[in-house]
Amino acid sequence: MALRPDTLKPDVACWQAFQSQLAARGERRLVLVExxxxxxxSWLQQLLPTMAMRSGVWTGTPDASPDERLVPVPPQQARQWLGRELDVVVWDGWRGNPPDCLAALAGTLKAGGLMFWLMPSLEQWAGYDDPDYRRTGLDDVQHHPFAERMSATLAASPEVIRVNPELGHGPLLPGLGDPVTPFEIAQTADQQQTVDAIVRTGQGHRRRPLVITADRGRGKSAALGIAAIRLLKEGRRHVVVTAPSPEAVDTVFRHARLAAGDSLSADSSETVLVLTDGQRLxxxxxxxxxxxxxxxxxxxxxxxAALPAHRLTQILTGWPRVVFASTVHGYEGSGRGFAIRFRQVLNAxxxxWREITLKAPIRWASTDPLEPLIARLFLLNADVPQQVPTDGTVVIEPWTPARASEQELAQAFGLLVNAHYRTTPADLRQWLDDPSVISWRLTINGQLCGVLWAAREGNLAPELAEQVMRGKRRVRGHLLPQSLANHSGFAEAASRSWLRVVRIAISEQCRRQGLGKRLVDSAVDYARANGYDGLGTSFGGSEDLLRFWQRAGLELVRVxxxxEAGTGEYAVQMLLGSSHGARELIDKLRRRLLEHWPTLVPLYWRDLEPEVLRLMTADLARDLPLTVDDRRDLNSFAAGYRGYDLMVPVMRKVSLGQSLSRILAASDDSDLWCRRVIQGWSWPELQQAGLCRGQKDGEARLRQLTGKLLQQSRNL
Known part of the structure; x- marks a missing residue:
């Protein structure tokens, strides 16, 4: 792109001096180019080639890059740079502003770094047609509270450097002055304690994992690399590090190489470090x-926090010594939410297990203004009050997050972060900007303790619903009705009107008091009063969530x-009908799913946790009539006259009955029945999982359960 002669020319000497001062002070800055x-x-083409830069990225179109040293990166791929360090980030907001990715790239800037953000003038942000809205279903929305809130935050932040070359406005660069002691990256006491804790874990007793949480820039990845080499030098032979991507461990391996020094073998590579005595990271x-x-x-x-929960559990149980490290307030998922949710698995x-937190920054100085600015923009530090009332006057009322005060919004978003560890800034944007959103808040004695976020979905024209069912059309949004119509084959699911619960969160201290159900009841009452066909939800099917929604009165209609990549669970969809037509549809959906259940489970849900499978099967169960031949075979199996292999069809049929569901709920052999009968596990697999000592033992226990069923059930 040719330089424009009418564009304001940057004062190169001032910018170079400013960059040097930032590096000396260990600080970074956001430059808003409006x-x-x-x-x-054009302005950046004049400035950037004169600036010091060893690494940098550009999110605009490659042919428009203002400096050939910048690596072109599509905005949606920015999170792939997690774990790396950059001197310059040039973010082209004209190409789209996915919040998670923007926040991620800001965190890659090292001391002295500059982030240039190209956007319309701040006054235009509320109505700016951001290209990224098209993938979220927000492109037809005229007003964007999320962008309006960001523009107000930036306008009120004196640390933001604003440039408008088109109007000839040059920035007044702040005179920072030189620090008494130039900034240097050095190990903090926090980091040294973390290194020692990792080493103790690697050398200590089995089954005592360590959880490390930290804000970004605190040196947790460096601590992993340093500790790994210490362990190898002190006798360990092999340490493995895993992460969402190879790039995410660049910092781990860079510090490991430095720690290894002359001990590093020539056999090493980018992702395998070998010491001279053969030890490996x-x-x-x-x-x-x-x-x-x-x-x-x-x-x-x-x-x-960026990995699915079931993957973390598999790693936890697969090796005797494990260290988990996560960003506390992050764009890749919340480490705080991760610590809260994953704590249940760790405790069980x-x-x-032990926990340690790094607080002091390493990659930049404590005076750096960019980190708190990004945190304010995207509520990365959103948290709930530490002390909340657990009893008192409960009030549930409709609430609009876009109109809330900053404190109210931060507390409400903090509730979502704590309850759902995959909550990111993109969720905040959707919550504020989506006009289909309806929210409620729950307070106790005036203190916020719960929120429910719902969205209006469905009500598609019958012709469009039919096309959705056939897979010929896809409408943005409408997650629940489209999924049900397309996967279950009932076009009516998309033409009905639904209120979908997107998120629900209760303060940790107030859980298990029925408050979540009261929030759901309020949403149900609203749906009935306003003519919706029903209320539904779609979530990752963990045991606790499945039990919650069952208690709330919703019924399983699809798995x-x-x-899912985000939750690591199978998506579960549940409905509660308000209208007569919706209740009839739900019954048809459930009958169809029940009919297919014995075939689908061994094919697609063979690895589903047995208790989750039992709850789902019990949810669908009906008292199905058995023939005389079925009862005869069950009696023969229970008495030991008939082998298991000949019983599979009738035992799977029995599994769909309410009688067996009640018996399995109280049986120690429930997992054995689910794994063998419903999921089709082999006897060796069951033995390896510790569910039986072998085929003879397993069949004997299944016979006992069948006998108990025959004795207790009136319907057999």
């Missing part, structure tokens, strides 16, 4: 780690056939 896109790029992606199951004295998981599987 106005016409072409003018902004190697990287494996999570799926390969679990598939290969290498021998390792310690497995370290970096950016753990490894109750002697996804693949684990």
């Amino acid at each position: 106005g016409e896109q072409a003018s902004a790029i 190697s990287f494996l992606p999570p799926d390969q780690l679990l598939a290969q199951a290498p021998e390792a004295e310690l497995v370290m998981v970096d950016e753990a 599987r490894t109750p002697q 996804g056939m693949k684990r």
Whole structure:
């Protein structure tokens, strides 16, 4: 792109001096380049080639890059740069502003770094047609409270440097002055304690995992690399690190190489460090780690909050010594939410687990203004009050997050972060900007303790609903009705009007008091009063969530056939009908799912946790009539006259009855029945899982359960 002669020319000498001062002080800055896109790029083409830069990225179109040293990166791929360090980020907001990715790239800037953000003038943000809205269903919305809130935050932030080349406005760069002591990256006491804790974990007792949480820039990844080499030098032979991507462990391996020094063998590579005596630090992606199951004295998981919960559990139980490290307030998932949610697994599987937190920054100075600015923009520090009332006057009322005060919004979003560890800034944007959103808040004695976020979906024209059912059309939004119409084959599901619960969160201290159900009841009452056909939800099918929605009165209508990348669970969809037509539809959906259940489970849900499977099967169960031949075969099996292999069809049929569901709920052999009968596990698999000592033992226990069923059931 040719330089525009009418564009404001940057004062190169001032910018160079400013960059040097930032590096000396250990600080970073956001530069907001407002106005016409072409003018902004032209201004940067004059400035950037004169600036010091060893690494940088550009999110605009490659042919428009203002400096050939910048690596072109599509905005949606920005999170792939997690774990790396950059001198310059040029974010072209004219190409789209996915919040998670923007926040991620801001975190890659090292001391002295500059982030240039190209956008229209701040006054235009509320109505700016951001290209990224098209993938979220917000492109037809005229007003964007999320962008309006960001513009107000930036306008009120004196640390933001604003440039408008089109209007000839040059920035008044702040006079920073030189610090008494130039900034240097040095190990903090926090980091040294973390290194020692990792080493103790790697050398200590089995089944005592360590959880490391930290804000970004605190040196947790460096601590992993330093500790890994210490362990190898002190006698361990193999340490494995895993993370969402190879790039995420760049910092781990860079510091490991420095710590290894002359001990590093020539056999080393980018993702495998070999010491002179053969000890190894190697990287494996999570799926390969679990598939290969290498021998390792310690497995370290970096950016753990970005991995599905079931993967973390598999790693936890697959190796005797494990370290989990996660960003506390993050764009890749919340480490705080991760710590809260994953704590349940840790307490159950490894109750002697330990936790350590890094607080002091390493990659930049404590005076750096960019980190708190990004945190304010995207509510990365959103949290709930530590002390909340657990009893008192409960008030549930409709609430609009876009009109809330900053404190109210931060507390409400903090509730979502704590309850759902995959909550990111993109969720905040959707919550504020989506006009279909309806929200409620729950307070106790005036203190916020719960929120429910719902969205209006469905009500598609019958012709469009039919096309959706046939897979010929896809309408943005409308997650629940479209999924049901397309996967279950009932076009009516998309033409009915639904209120879908997107998120629900209750303060940790107030859980298990029925408050969540009261929030759901309020949403149900609203749906009935306003003519909706019903209320529904779609979520990752964990045991606790399944039990919650069952208690709330919703019924199972669909289970996804693949684990979701975000939650690591199978998507579960449940409905509660308000209208007569919706209740009839729900009955048809459930009858169809029940009919297909014995076939689908062994094919698609063979690895589903047995208790979750039992709850789902019990949800669908009906008292199905058995023939005389069925009862005869069951009696023969229970008495030992008939082998299991001949019983599979009738035992799967019995599994769909309410009688067996009640018996399995109270039986120690419930998992055995679910794994063998419903999911079709082999006897060796069951034996390896510790569910039986072999075929003879397993069949004997299934016979006992069948006998109990025959004795207790009136319907057999």
